Amino acid sequence: MEMKLKDIAELCGGKLSGDPKVQITGAGDLQSPNKGEIIFIVSPEYIEKAEKTNAEAILVPNGTAKSKKPTIEVANPKIAFALVMNKFVPEPKPQPGIDKTSIIGKNCHIGNNVHIGPYTVLSDNVTLGENTIVESNSYIGQNVKIGNNCRLFPKVTVYYNCIIKNNVRAHSGTVIGSDGFGYEKQNEVYHKIPQAGNVVVEDNVEIGANAAIDRATLGSTIIRSGTKIDNLVMIAHNVEIGSDTLIVSQVGIAGSSKIGNNCILAGQVGVGNYVTIEDNVIVGAQCGVPMKKRLRANEIYLGSPVRKIKDMAEIFALEGMLPKFFSKFKRLRKDMDELKEQVDNETKGSR
Amino acid sequence: MEMKLKDIAELCGGKLSGDPKVQITGAGDLQSPNKGEIIFIVSPEYIEKAEKTNAEAILVPNGTAKSKKPTIEVANPKIAFALVMNKFVPEPKPQPGIDKTSIIGKNCHIGNNVHIGPYTVLSDNVTLGENTIVESNSYIGQNVKIGNNCRLFPKVTVYYNCIIKNNVRAHSGTVIGSDGFGYEKQNEVYHKIPQAGNVVVEDNVEIGANAAIDRATLGSTIIRSGTKIDNLVMIAHNVEIGSDTLIVSQVGIAGSSKIGNNCILAGQVGVGNYVTIEDNVIVGAQCGVPMKKRLRANEIYLGSPVRKIKDMAEIFALEGMLPKFFSKFKRLRKDMDELKEQVDNETKGSR
């Protein structure tokens, strides 16, 4: 695979400086690209570092100064680079076709150009849209609807009645629609509350490996469009996550909580029941959001229990100063006692 | 599906106020029930809210005042509602039968009315009790015993020699009996300690999706009856968990720890090795219980490392006051220095 620099500039909608006929043979890593590869830098300050590599050309942000190597100026070099990667190292995709070992239930509606991998089981009344891929050893429960252009990697499980819209990707081991954790104690024994709702995953969502998204008790657990969910994330029953939100790996969100649009929940965050997180909130790694708490729009939070970043950063810093502070306090106590003695002595002396 | 209100009252053992012939068509959510649906409230204080909905009737706690809508008084409305849900939205269940694509090892004992799903593998000497369901793409290791009325959802894995008793449910992706994490370092290299024990899961346990329960090194990792384990929980080798305990999602329990009866470990709790948690203990979300620590019966704990709730709540509050406190301290230091100067000056002056 080779592309002329000129064609790459066109692909990215960028402005080329340098020989348009240079042949590019791959997409390289800034740390150690090979000859022939194109790399990218996110900021003009890395241009010297990039020039010292073996890279053949550089994707740079608009306004980056002329370079010794050919450059292509673009609005967002990372997104331009993604386009280049899709040319040079495209993701392998299974061919359309229904493997003869797959099992297709009654009344399934299978769109055009669908791939169903070996040993995958579709229960009754499943709908798969066009160009959708369900890879090997997967299980799709009854009445599940999956839209167009989805890709379920091997060993994805979708329980009955769940709905997955278009352009959704779910990685291996992920479980969508398992029972919510609902029990009621009576006479020292837990009784199961049936979990009869479903999960709805909207367009353009991607879900990582070995995540678990529980079905609602009644109604739906909802993941809105464009949201990205990382590996080993836990989403409980009746949770609603807004659009274009990032849920980083190992986050856990407890029952009935609502997460807004354009939020980021960093790794290992825990969110209690009935929490509300408004739009554009960032919750730092390992934060704990207590039950029923509301996090305000456009704020950044840290700590467990969470506080606004300004407060929590100050507390973290002061915690670090506690040892010094305790000795300062002891010193003050001592000074105080000495002064008291001095004053008492003076008083006595002056009588 | 329709039921007369009279029949629902009978089903729940409750006291009906209102027209017994009202037709109920579903179990509804308090937030937005449809016409024809019955809902429940957990406390009389919600009765007005419930009356304003479209619900046809309300399950209420005993002693709730008369309502404009028909009510059924019961001891526990949530449990009554669960009975109603089981009528209106029963969990779909695969029919008894052994799928022709399943693989059954030698000397397996399969009870009556068992379902074994497609592409499920039973190794040699497996026992399955009556009415048990092992869904598709599951793997059951050799010598495993599974009791009556169990349901293993698709893609559950049970390693060799493990024992699962009656009425146990395990959701997709869960692994029971993987090796404990046991190594011994010698000459800078880790040597594996064989993990030759098993896992015993007693009656009425439910395990969520993608959980992992390790086999004991010798003896058994034990989950006692009635305990409920949520998604993505990690239980290490030789752990013992008592009866009727809740282990919420993403909890991790390290090797050889003992958890009592009727405990609650909230989400993302971490329990170190050789910990003892006595009966009726509640451990708050994200708590860390240090190695070998003992948590006392009937107590509630918070924090990492954990402290009793009273102490930890105070510490959390005081941490929040640290910034103000540090400035108060500075002020006191200044006052002190000024007073010292004043005293010294007076002393000088009075000489």
Place this chain on the structure above:
Amino acid sequence: MEMKLKDIAELCGGKLSGDPKVQITGAGDLQSPNKGEIIFIVSPEYIEKAEKTNAEAILVPNGTAKSKKPTIEVANPKIAFALVMNKFVPEPKPQPGIDKTSIIGKNCHIGNNVHIGPYTVLSDNVTLGENTIVESNSYIGQNVKIGNNCRLFPKVTVYYNCIIKNNVRAHSGTVIGSDGFGYEKQNEVYHKIPQAGNVVVEDNVEIGANAAIDRATLGSTIIRSGTKIDNLVMIAHNVEIGSDTLIVSQVGIAGSSKIGNNCILAGQVGVGNYVTIEDNVIVGAQCGVPMKKRLRANEIYLGSPVRKIKDMAEIFALEGMLPKFFSKFKRLRKDMDELKEQVDNETKGSR
């Protein structure tokens, strides 16, 4: 199965004290061994406890005093005991052979004595070394290379292009090579950055159940030889983990971080992006290592955010003293105010 004590001593390279003809029938647990079993103690101080059990003989550390029971002195009783366990309770292993229900892609190279379990799928161009076991319901992507003497338990997933070297074990549900979590936001929408690299798992690595190891964006996510990874661990794209390091369960390591050799990351540790952890570092349970931080070789760290153990242990202790400290401070403030008044009065009086 029976072994003479003499033969066990030989197996372990240990020094026998007692009747060499004693028959040993099993490997026992120090807590409650059966008659006929051999047990081990890690330190001479446990010898009395061991003597009071039903055990037939005891593996003891070199230099342990004579006992009433037969003993075998060895350098490391735990490792000696592992050898004994491998004799008495060897791990069951599937026989070599390719199950007729497995699917083998084009151009696969399968070594001698390989086992491929039922319903396992090997994509095109897969290489499996000698004596390697890939159990049932597993999926191996195209171009994957797996070395000799590996064991993949049921339901392991390896995505395309990944490399697994020799003597590697991976437990059920583990996913190797899923996409890294890489997106770039433009016009309020996340664009996917292709994840075109792979994962390289070197010799003698063991990976627990339901772990997830993401492929690199470009280049490789690397787990070096001898490292052990526990259940439900998350390793992000482009992470590198050194040799002989322990990653305990539910640890999460974010993108591009480097972990050294001979480290221990205890349970539920979270490591941010671009972190460097040097060799021989121990990170305590539930620690949080902030983005880009460097942890110094040979140090132990605690807390979230992490600090060196000495500092953090002091802070934890001082946090516990905060309530007492706040009242001490109040007392000091009061003493100060009283002294000030006293001084002011004296001054007035002396005028």
